[in-house]
Every structure is written in structure tokens, then in C-alpha cells.
Amino acid sequence: MKVILCFLVILNSICFTQIAPFVDINGQFKTFYKGSIRTLELQGIQSFQAGDDLLQYMDIRGNFKIYDGESPQLITIQLVNPVSSDNLVAWTIAQNLYTLEGKEKIILTNNCGEYIVKDSLILFQDTRFKTLNVYYNGEIQQIMQQFSSMVMPNHISENCFAFKDNGEIYKVFMAGKIIEIGNTPQDIQIECGTDIACFNDPINRTFAVIENGVVMDVESQYVKKYKTGTGFIVYEDMNGNLMMYKNNEKVTLSNFYSGFLEIKDNTVVWGENNQLYTWFNHQKTRVCTYIPTEFELKNNTFAFKNNLGGISVYQFGTTNLVTNQLEGKFKIYQDNVLIELFNKRFLFYSKGKTIEN
Secondary structure: OHHHHHHHHHHHHHHOOOOOEEEOOOOOEEEEEOOEEEEEEOOOEEEEEEOOOOEEEEEOOOOEEEEOOOOOEEEEOOOOOOEEOOOOEEEEEOOEEEEEEOOEEEEEEOOEEEEEEOOOEEEEEEOOOOEEEEEEOOEEEEEEEOOOOOOOOOEEOOOEEEEEOOOOEEEEEEOOEEEEEEEOOOOOOOEEOEOOEEEEEOOOOEEEEEEOOEEEEEEOOOOOEEEEOEOEEEEEOOOOOEEEEEOOEEEEEEOOEEEEEEEEOOEEEEEEOOEEEEEEOOEEEEEEOOOOOOEEEEOOEEEEEOOOOOEEEEEOOEEEEEEOOOOOEEEEEOOEEEEEOOOOOEEEEEOOEEEEO
16 A cells, blocks of 8 residues: 555656646645645735746846755845746846755856856856856866957757857867867858757768767758757658658658757657657657647747637647637646636646636
8 A cells, every 4th residue: 555655646646746836816825735725925026937846036126046846945025136947947147057956055156247057058258268168967177268358159949059169169068078070261151959969060061960079970961950859860851851860860851851950958849741740759750730829849848829719738659628718828838838818817737637717
């Protein structure tokens, strides 16, 4: 009996996220929490920003608080403008840049310029020493000292970014390591994903991928279009075929690709013959018989306005209708969908189950 009870507790924690925030009809700030509703603030809030595992907000008095699924933590009563991702948060007070390690506030630099927050890293400038630095896996690593004007990299993903050093050599930071690509006067458009990156290589005139610290050719010639996800890339080759590269294997997704292509985290969707498809469990799967015009894609979930104006959700090989009520708004947290209806009612959809506020 104890084993069964333990299993149910674990199953409940897996099925329902701890962070899915909303302001109800009475102005109270709440979140869906493991299958029920938890009130975080009785008097409402000024603003909030939420990811999969982290919620930061300003309460009614302007206090900056962070909620990580346990209880709200007061960070500071000073006016700040925090930036957060699914897992990390950073904010500045004067020129000091702060973040959290667990429950503890730490300072990253006393002379902060620009900074960017992603799921696994914080990229920031130190204006005193003119350095570009990254906070990754609990440590600060100096990427380079910039001799001319300070600039931020253009290609940044959750744990990866591409940059040119002072010698005009293209490099990629990925999962704590720096991989050198080469020196060329031509601009290289590097698409960075999670644990993977890809680019048309002007040095060798090939299409290449960066993975596990190694640069490898995927195609012997340039490709037309390319995007990255978590551990995979999808590209359109010179013949118009839509291809996927993952785990050292290439798969043809479509020979009739319409041009509609979206990738986020673990999921890819594309248009073909006015229908929407995805790749799941090593096979092509149809999501719906039309191309939605309003949708959100994250992790393993695709939420969209269906052809009746309601909201449907695709997850793990199955498309389910959640509601046919019109004018609904939706947001994905982890693999769960929070839906706000026109009358300030809220629905929380998680793996086939729906809870209503």
C-alpha cells in the first residue's frame, strides 16, 4: 500500500507543473500546482514573467519576488527590471548584475553592460575590463576581451552561442566548451540550438553541424534553409526536400514541403499539402488537416486555434480538443497549457486532463 501511495505522489508531481500563473477575476495572483490551485498573492501584482520552472513577479507594492514551486521568495524591495528564462533569472541594481544560485543571491559583475538570459546561461558584458563573459553551470567564464566597441553575439540559444574573436575567427560556445570553426571574410549564419548548431560553411562549401565538440559535414553542398531544436536540425536541401539530422542520421520529412516550418525545443511542425505534420516516435504524424494561424510551440507541446475557433493541443503523437469556446488565449508551461477564456475562467490542460478554475 505504501508503494502504491508513493507511486501516486510521484505520478501527480510528473503530470502537473508547479508553475502556471494567472490573475483571476478577483485580482488574486494564483498558479496551478500539482493538480490544484495555489494562491500566491491576495492583492494582485504589477507584472510577472514565467518559464517552465521559475516565476518572477512584482507584487502590488513593487517588491521583486521569485517563486520556484515552493513559496515566493522576496528578492529586493528596490525597483528592478528582471529578465528570466525557464530556469534562470538576472537583474541589475545600478551597474551590479545579480542572479540566484539556489536560494542565494550572487553578483556576476559590478560593471554590467548588456546581458542576455537563456535557460542554461547568462551572457553579459563587463564594461570595466571590456570583456564578454558567460555564467554557465554555476561558474563565470570569460569568453574574450573586446578591443574595439563592445558587441553581443547575434546567434544565442539556451546553452549555445556563436561569436567572432578579435582575430575574426568564428567560434561556438556549447555546453561549457569553445569550438573553433575558422576564419573567413564571408559572414557565417550559424543557427544555434540546444547541444547542436549548424551553418552553411563558406570555407568548404558544405552544410555542417557542430555536435559533441566536433564540426561535421551533413551535406556536400549548401542548403536553402535550416533551423535547430534540442539535439536535432531540420533543413531544406537544394532539391526542396525537408530533411532532419539527429543522432548522426538523416531522415526525409517531406518531399512536398510548403514552406511553413516551426521548431522549438523537442518538436518540429511543418506544412505539406495544406496540412500540418510533425515527427514523433521515428515516424511522420499528422497534427491537423489545416495550417493554424495562431499557435504556440514549446517542449513537446503544440497548442493552436483550431478551425472552429477553439483550442486544440498536440502532445506525444495525439491531438486533443480542449475547448471550443472562442476568443481563448493560451500559454505553455513545461508540457502543460494554461487557457484563459473570455469570462476570466481558466483551464489547465496537462497530458489529456483538464482542470478548471
